[in-house]
Amino acid sequence: MADKASGRRGKRAQGQGAEAQGNEPGLTRERIAATAVGMLDANGLNGLTMRGLAEALGSGVMSLYWHVQNKEDVFDLALDSVLEYRGPTALQDWRGDVVHVLEDWRATMLRHPWSASLLPRRALGPNILVRLERLSKCLSAGGVSDADVNAAIWSLWNYVMGATVTRAGFGPSDEDRAASQQRLAELGALYPSIEHSRLLLDDDWDGTFRRGLDFLLDGIAPKR
Template sequence: MPRDTLTKEQIVRTAIELLDDEGLDGLNMRSLGKRLGAAATAVYWHVKNKDDLILLAGDRVWEEIDLPDPEAAGWRTAATALATGLHAMFSRHPWLVQALGSHLFHGPGKARHDDRSLAVYEAAGFTAAQADRAAAAVFTFVLGNVLGASAMVSLTRRLSREGADAEALIEDTMIRAREVAMDFPRLRARLETPMAADYAAAPEQTFMYGLQALLDGLEARLAAGSA
């Protein structure tokens, strides 16, 4: 594809697809150009470099999050929907979780989300500074919840690129981790009873539990302040 037929929108959209498939390490201008059917040099007419492209792609995916109206839905329902949407977005794009540690993201997509997040907590009755802290606390909880899954995706890709049997290595590690856990009474109790399957699935099952517990705490602070 000649450079004059390429658009920045096409480049960013294709970069997101490549990042989803290959992760941060798999993104380079040559691979991107191949997906676009264009020379790598043509991409540079629209983006400065790889880091610039990651920032553009990283901001664009924030637009996938639906923004609930706290006035119509109620702040608690809106906060739950916003956090759930953020969690789903991070889960679809695990490379973004990794990139947050090496890039300072900014742009209209993220700003749109952040502005609505503040609106949700202000609608609850938090002052401006309190709303900042409440929104940051929920964001940090969501990010922490997806770190494990994101790291597993990155590790699996790295092992596969190195020619290792990623599935076998991870399974072997889990077996050894179980052996270590058997020396600790509470871990052993969970692994030796019917609770074992639920215990292994805990990250998936506890996101909403933790989110609601966090919102309970914020709501209690509001009530205490009113009292």
């Protein structure tokens, strides 16, 4: 067994050496992740294949398997790489910090829409765990009890995920929404409240997200 393991290590070293001597940069997990993110942004989850990824990297498919186990491993790498949080590390105002973490999280997923549908299906990687750790500390600093902090985190998680998926997948055009609003006006006796509020024409996605987040945080904040 030792001889076989030594042989595999020797072949791997030879392969890495050959890559280093070629015109293309040597493969790394970071480079694989960055290329996969570009492909996912362009083509979605179904557009990523190991063969296509290898071609984009200028390498052979088998070379990828020195660095990743399979396509699922690539998904994990790509997802965690886009979820990296580069915000302030020192706690300032707990509520402002929570808002920053969540607005940044939502904006990140909207830049990479595939991430919102992929995240619930994957094991949580280091970068999303950093965000959750940050949220936990912010909520604790705001006086949320240990008994309530998990419920608060999952409530915020569900809000961010739902808001992101809705925004990324909302399909009606402006013309379609205007036509739907007109239809509501014609049926105003049946739907007077949403016709009056012009719900179907409201496209202030960022403002609505922030106001909804304020509603949640008002409920989460301990009453003094």
